[in-house]
Amino acid sequence: MRFYDREQEIAFLRETREQARKVARFTVLTGRRRIGKTTLIREAYKDEPFVYFFVARKAEGDLCEAYIEEVNEKLGIPTLGSSRKFSDIFRYLMKLSETRSFTLVIDEFQDFFRVNKSVFSEMQNIWDEYEKTSKMNLVVCGSIYSLMQKIFKDKKEPLYGRNTAELRLKPFRPSVLKEIMADAKPDYSKEDLLALFTFTGGVAKYVNLLVDAGALDKDSMIRHVVSPNSTFLNEGKNNLIEEFGKDYGTYFSILSCIASGKNTRSEIEDMIGREVGGYLTNLETDYELIAKRQPLFEKSSTKNVRYELGDVFYSFWFRFIFKYGYIIEIENYGKLQEIIDRDYNTFSGLMLERYFHRVAMGSGEFTRIGRWWDRKGENEIDMIAEDELSDCATFYEIKRQRDEISIGTLKQKAEAMLRATGAFKGYEIEYEGLSME
Numbered sequence: 001m002r003f004y005d006r007e008q009e010i011a012f013l014r015e016t017r018e019q020a021r022k023v024a025r026f027t028v029l030t031g032r033r034r035i036g037k038t039t040l041i042r043e044a045y046k047d048e049p050f051v052y053f054f055v056a057r058k059a060e061g062d063l064c065e066a067y068i069e070e071v072n073e074k075l076g077i078p079t080l081g082s083s084r085k086f087s088d089i090f091r092y093l094m095k096l097s098e099t100r101s102f103t104l105v106i107d108e109f110q111d112f113f114r115v116n117k118s119v120f121s122e123m124q125n126i127w128d129e130y131e132k133t134s135k136m137n138l139v140v141c142g143s144i145y146s147l148m149q150k151i152f153k154d155k156k157e158p159l160y161g162r163n164t165a166e167l168r169l170k171p172f173r174p175s176v177l178k179e180i181m182a183d184a185k186p187d188y189s190k191e192d193l194l195a196l197f198t199f200t201g202g203v204a205k206y207v208n209l210l211v212d213a214g215a216l217d218k219d220s221m222i223r224h225v226v227s228p229n230s231t232f233l234n235e236g237k238n239n240l241i242e243e244f245g246k247d248y249g250t251y252f253s254i255l256s257c258i259a260s261g262k263n264t265r266s267e268i269e270d271m272i273g274r275e276v277g278g279y280l281t282n283l284e285t286d287y288e289l290i291a292k293r294q295p296l297f298e299k300s301s302t303k304n305v306r307y308e309l310g311d312v313f314y315s316f317w318f319r320f321i322f323k324y325g326y327i328i329e330i331e332n333y334g335k336l337q338e339i340i341d342r343d344y345n346t347f348s349g350l351m352l353e354r355y356f357h358r359v360a361m362g363s364g365e366f367t368r369i370g371r372w373w374d375r376k377g378e379n380e381i382d383m384i385a386e387d388e389l390s391d392c393a394t395f396y397e398i399k400r401q402r403d404e405i406s407i408g409t410l411k412q413k414a415e416a417m418l419r420a421t422g423a424f425k426g427y428e429i430e431y432e433g434l435s436m437e
Contacts, residue, residue, distance in 0.1 A: 001184075001211045003043050004204075005176040006036075009167060013044040013139070016165060020137035021101040026127065026162055028152055031169030032311065033143040033239045034205035040169060041105055041139065049074045050103035051093070055111040060086060063115065075102060086112075087122035094130040101135035109140040110147035120151060124158035146243055146286050171202030171312070173362050174355055180207060185216040190436050192217050198344075198351040199225055199232075201312030206232070218344065226321075226328075226336050233328060236317040243287055247279075252322060254279055255309060258290060259318035263306045280307065289314065296370040296384055297421040304375050312354055319347060349400045353382050356398055356434050360385050372417045379416040383434075386424070393423075394430040405433035 016025050031037050041050075051074045053067050061084035068080045068089065075096075083089055093104060112119040130136075140163075142148035151159055152166075172180070177196055181188040195218040200206035209231060210216065215224035225232040236252070244251045254276055257268045268276050283290045284307075293306045309315045320340050321328070327336045360369050366385040373380040383396040395417075397410045410431050418424060 001180070001208045003039065004180055005172055006040055006043070006169075009040055009169065010044040012165075012167060013041070016139075017045070017048075017103055017137045020103070020135055022135065024097070024127075024131050024134035024136050025138065025164050027137075027139045027165045027167060028148065028163045029139055029141045029167045029169065030145060030148050031143070032145070032203070034203050034235075035169050035171065036204035037141045037143070037169055038107055039204070041141070045103055045105075048103070050105055051075065053104070053106045055106065055108045055115060057111060057114055060084065060116045060119075064089060086116070086119050087126065090123055091126045091130075094126055094134050094136060097134045097136035098130065101137065103137040103139065106138075106140045108142060110142040110144045110151060113147060121158040124162060127159075127162055143239075144242055145288060149286070171200075172204065172207065173202065174359050175362065177202060177207070180211065181216070184211045188216065194348055194352060194355065194436065195221050197312065197355050198348045199313070199316060201314075201316075203311075203313050206235075206313060219341070222337050222340050222344075226333050226340065228331065228333065232317070233321055236314060236322055240289075240314075250274075250276075250279060251283065252318070254283065255289070255314065256318045256322050258307050258309055259315050260323065263308060265305065265307075268307075293371065295372040295374075295417075296368070297372075297423050304373070312351060315351070316347070345400060352400060352434075352436070353398045356396070357383060372413075372421075374416065374420060379413040381410070381413050381417060384417075386427075390428075391426060392428045392430065394432055396432050396434050398434045400436050402433065402435040402437045405435060407431050407433060 013027070016027055019025050029037055029041070051070055053063075053070065056063060064083050064086060067086070068082065071077060071080050071089070071093070080089070080092065096102075142151075151157055152161075152163055154160060174197065178193060181193055181196060185192065196207065196210065196216075199221050200210065210221055210224060213224050215221045224230065240251070241248045250272070253272045254268055257263075257271045262268055262271050265276065265280060268280075280290070280292075284292055289310060290307050291310045293308050294301075294304055298304055309318070320336070320343075324336050324339060327339075357369060360366060360383065365387060367388045368384075368386040370384055371381060372384055381395055382398040384393060385396070386393045395410055395414045397405050397407070399405050410433070414429065414431065418429075
């Protein structure tokens with residue numbers, strides 16, 4: 001699959017590189033695994049050689065041998081000598097950048113915690129010493145979100161406040177998924193597009209796997225995702241166990257509950273039989289894997305709360321792969337494919353709401369987008385979009401099938417919302433239905 005999208009991110013990285021020709025720049029690039037951080041950097045800087053260090057889980061001395069070879073090759077330096085310490089190499093490069101500007105990329109930067117934790121304090125000292133005279137464009141990437149936050153956002157850490165910019169890479173927008181489908185399968189259906197969104201969430205690597213396999217309709221996607229040796233089967237474990245550490249079992253149980261529709265704290269605690277307040281806080285603030293949702297204009301920050309997995313792929317993975325892991329253990333892939341197919345309409349209906357929320361967010365037409373439900377869990381409105389500049393609010397009902405949409409019922413729910421909140425006084429109110437069609 002060819003490279004898609006990321007025009008804004010590429011422009012930002014190239015602009016930062018230009019700034020570094022005069023003064024040092026230190027950019028932190030984050031994003032979940034498989035989102036395409038390394039691919040983005042290679043695309044952004046393909047017009048000019050850059051030094052690339054990957055922090056593998058090896059001894060520091062072994063890493064340094066590879067780094068010295070990379071410096072010699074990319075910067076045309078006959079020999080850097082030999083060093084077993086990363087700080088020596090970094091100091092050399094910072095000093096070199098006083099006379100020539102270049103880009104240094106350090107990938108999986110957080111893994112220096114495992115190689116040598118003192119690297120961070122050593123880098124801080126060297127950066128502070130040369131920052132004013134250096135012309136280095138330093139870009140560090142990391143996939144373990146909690147560790148990257150600790151390195152750069154914790155005031156107790158040596159590199160706190162040292163970065164000059166931060167870039168968070170997000171999944172492909174729906175418009176990009178449409179472009180990809182149009183190239184890969186010009187006759188794609190709306191169901192094909194929703195299935196791609198439902199099974200990948202717009203994560204670049206997952207989209208690439210399905211496109212390269214030619215799995216471009218719902219049934220072939222299900223067969224590819226749930227098959228022997230499928231990359232998708234272990235993705236949740238591979239990506240998240242490192243984040244959670246020894247408590248991953250409890251976190252996985254909570255995420256599974258939310259993915260299955262048990263999305264209030266009391267429902268989750270009833271399901272797993274323990275208090276989960278601290279875990280929910282960690283999932284929301286430290287890991288940013290869940291979001292606390294409340295109805296628009298809810299005045300209390302603690303009432304009428306629902307939790308939602310922010311990552312569409314993890315919603316799918318915990319709903320089906322983790323939940324039915326025992327079926328995978330006996331290698332009955334066909335049976336799990338049948339279960340996903342059986343529940344697909346219901347699950348994809350929920351993902352259709354997510355899809356339209358992302359479309360609305362990307363449209364640039366609105367100043368506020370959200371949902372509403374009363375405290376009894378009734379009168380639920382799938383999406384409300386406000387444009388305060390034009391004093392207009394649109395209420396949406398979202399269903400897979402158009403004939404299931406009732407604008408009359410939507411108006412009744414909207415009236416209940418307006419009475420309860422007192423919102424949108426003097427506004428023009430519109431009502432629309434959104435469906436697969």
